[in-house]
Amino acid sequence: MGWYQRVFVDTGRAPAIWMLAGFLITFAVTRGITRRIHAKGAGRPGRPAAQPGRLSDIYIGGVHVHHQVWGILLVLVTGLLQFRYSPRPPWAEVLAALFGAGAALTLDEFALWFNLDDVYWTKNGRASIDAILVGCALGAVLLLQASPVGTAGSRDPLAIALYLVGVALNLALAGICIMKGKLATGLIGIVVPVLALIGALRLAKPSSVWAHRRYSGAKLGRAQQRFGPAYRLRHDRMRDLLGGRPEPSRRDPAE
Secondary structure, X not given: OHHHHHHXXXXXXXXXXXXHHHHHHHHHHHXXXXXXXXXXXXXXXXXXXXXXXXXXXXXXXXXXXXXXXXXXXXXXXXXXXXXXXXXXXXXXXXXXXXXXHHHHHHXXXXXXXHHOOOOOOOXXXXXXXXXXXXHHHHHHHHHOOOOOOOOOOOOOHHHHHHHHHHHHHHXXXXXXXXXXXXXXXXXXXXXXXXXXXXXXHOOOOOOOHXXXXXXXXXXXXXXXXXXXXXXXXXXXXXXXXXHOOOOOOOOXXXX
16 A cells, blocks of 8 residues: 555645545435435425335435534534544544545535525426535545645745735636635635636526626626526536436425
């Protein structure tokens, strides 16, 4: 395991790789379980009850306990243990993996705590897949040891000033991406400046704050064409492939 020592341990990346692994494995297992429960309709009010030994939703006192609850608890516990004890390997890696698992459980139901309603199997529930992809991308960026602020690398006042201007510019570009409706691009762009620049220069999504305030006429038309039905169909197909298709019979709260 010399390569693991050289590539991850000696460079301080070991917790990051375990956190990302815990995140990805937990998401895959969780979605597999929830899709199986959803397909059989077990454990839901008004649906056939699960047979003994079969997978089903968890109810406590008649209340459906979503897996985000366990994820939030896991993130809180691992964070407290890390901050209090700052354990050395291998316990640091164990906590990192558990933190990644908790983050996956929480973000897999991002749409629920964003909409304050059980929209897991509706079209609005696809927002959870977006959150998972953002979390996965940020985890990969951290694994590469990218930093959102970098390092000045000099004590010269001019160099420090230029460095601070560069950081401010990068954060501004990331903010523009978010205002343009490109949340993933903006968040990842904080640590990958070139991505923030590209996202800031390209057209905003027509439903974004940026488009509502700055687009009209032909420019708004181009944005609507760029992010039209074909774009949404491709995006939805990818999200449905990862998370499962929404339930056609259910209506989103906003509809």
